[in-house]
Amino acid sequence: MSIVRLIARPLLATGFVAVGVERLRNADQTAEQLAPTLKKIGSTVPSAAAFTSNPALVAKVVGYTQVGAASMLGTGKFARLASLLLAGTAALNTVVEYRNAEASTAADRKERRYQLLKNLSLIGGVLLAAVDTNGRPGLAWRAGHLASDTSRKTRAVSKSVSKGTRKQLKAVSNAASDIVGS
Incomplete structure (x- = not known):
């Protein structure tokens, strides 16, 4: 205080x-x-x-x-x-x-x-x-920052999943072409 x-x-x-x-x-x-x-x-x-x-x-x-x-x-x-x-x-x-x-x-x-x-x-x-929040953030500030942090982390996970999925699809496609021989 x-x-x-x-x-x-x-x-x-x-x-x-x-x-x-x-x-x-x-x-x-x-x-x-x-x-x-x-x-x-x-x-x-x-x-x-x-x-x-x-x-x-x-x-x-x-x-x-x-x-x-x-x-x-x-x-x-x-x-x-x-x-x-x-x-x-x-x-x-x-x-x-x-x-x-x-x-x-x-x-x-x-x-x-x-x-x-x-x-x-x-x-x-x-x-x-x-x-007066006594120098500590209030509930509204905390809720807003929790929402923005969650949104940012969700986008980051989504991007990493997308990249991983594209790599897996490309690997599957390459394996299928090797098997089919075309």
């Missing part, structure tokens, strides 16, 4: 751990903030209504997910999966915080915009962490 990853991942994770712990400590308040967003999601996606009907449970799940995924990201264990989970929870937090922020004065609107941009920056950071 490079020194940048060694430092950057825990730094990125600390904010998510703090927010997750805060969400768990104040699960009732978090549930209140989540309720309007969850209600809208439930009405838009009826199959999600069973999940969105319990804001207190969703608040706890989001809090535990943030703490767990941030811990995994910080320690470098399943960092790509953890980053995707954090991106999802951060997106939900962004929507909820934006909807619940005060916007009655110019200062409130400026603070709301600042928080939105900060949250979007965090989402961008965890998305970058999600595609």
